[in-house]
Amino acid sequence: MADELKGNYEKVSKTFDALFHEMEKAVIGQREIVEQIVIAILADANVLVEGYPGLGKTMTIKTLARTMDLKFSRIQHTPDVMPSDITGTEIIEEVNGKRFFKFQQGPVFANIVLADEINRATPKTQSSLLEAMQEKQVTVGNKTYKLDPPFFILATQNPIEQEGTYPLPEAQQDRFLFKILMGYPTFEEEVKIAEQYTKKMEQPDIKAVMNKQTVLALQTLARQVPISNDLLERAVKIVEKTRTTPDKIEYGASPRASIGIITAAKARALLMGRNHVSEKDIEYVALPILRHRIILTFEAERKGVTRDDVIKEIVQKVK
């Protein structure tokens, strides 16, 4: 399939059409969320989703793993979760009377990992996951274990019930490409959800439309999507503007945001079936990339200005 994709570009957009079709069998609505998660996978990056319980976060990522035929694991974070519960640990095994240490892989050794309620884990546990995100490897004792590519983490946060939590500091949130805000479905969507999930006990039959090699090939293709110098400069200007708006933004985004915008724009262009980056791609990805990388001034917050408002204003002004 990977070789077929390279030889036949049109097959790429058909593959994504098939993926969204399969996703819609299990995930009703939330098309934009699914698109953003797929963009992040194509960009070989990770996503932080903030949403209330019961919106289908687990269902979405589980279904996605099935359509991509990738190994999926889930980590439910609580304050007592230890780093070894995530990375794995060495256990004693006895064979023929001889005992030796054997490394038991933790749930992080998967292709798609759902880190549920990451803000409930202790900073030490959060940092072990962050090493996996950034370095695509895990260190246990004095040994380093490489994670099997592609590797993608979808971390979730609950915006309510913040008591007893350890919010991710901005420096660590910066490592997530997107911060996606998951909202409630529309009335019609909720009717469909209620109808579908009260009819049958069985889960919808989801077919795999691609495999691991295809995903890796698509990630390589996404990097190859060409971008004009004008758009490249516009992306950097947008990020720079977040650092030069002192009346509304106290701390702006870093160059990591510039890299993120361009990589994500390329991935989106590929997802949309285009072989070049458009200014709409830049405008689309700027919001989820920047919303967790800026800190507003007290004055702006007092006036009720949100991060999204400021980012939209910057994207409109910078041409």
Next chain:
Amino acid sequence: MADDNNKVKKIAHILKEIQITLLHFVIFEALINTVLLFLVCYLVLILLGITGIYAGIPALAYLGFAIARKLSSSDVKQVEEKHEILRERLRTIRDNQDQDNFMVQKLVEEVEGKLKVVPISSFFNTKKAVSTILITAVLCFLIITATIFQVKVVDASKAVSYLKNKIIKTTAEKEGSAFGTDATYGDQSKLLALGNNAETITLTGEAGEHDQKLDDRNIATEYPNLGSATQNNEQALNKDEQELIKKYFNEVSKRR
């Protein structure tokens, strides 16, 4: 691989052709507008009674400015603005010519196909060209009519002449003209008038008679007052003239 390299080179060639074609249109449009501007200025000048040749100055200035401004704007962007199907694609190709990967190759193929349906005539604004030619014809007719019947709204030629002389005078005062100033020679215009017309100067009196060689004549007997000639001559001149001569020699000595 060789085919892929050829495709990218082909696009480089196409981009260059677009650039040359657009340049031709830019120059053509600039020339038409320059001619129009020249004719308008010419008409205005002859209606003011001033030599029409001065209309060349703003026309040439406009020509240089128009070409420079058009050349500084992106040629590829101009093509994209006229054709939505090429939007962002040409610029992307232009900026990624040196990259040889699958996605760029696909983009090159797509642009190649789309460029085939873009006619060169789409860059030529026929309406504007026709209206410019019609206006030019009307202006030519007006200029010819005004010249034949010597139509003048205002006679500004004297004012222009006065201005020109003023500029020359001011320049001469600042730089110290070889002809001196009014303080040295009196009214400059008389000097200039002298240079323009043929004058017959007849020298009369003692300073003018050279019929005999000086060594054959007894200077002392014939010109008893020669020793004090300068003084006599000075006394013969009025005070203003004496002052004028003194100033002249002062000026000359300063220059030495």
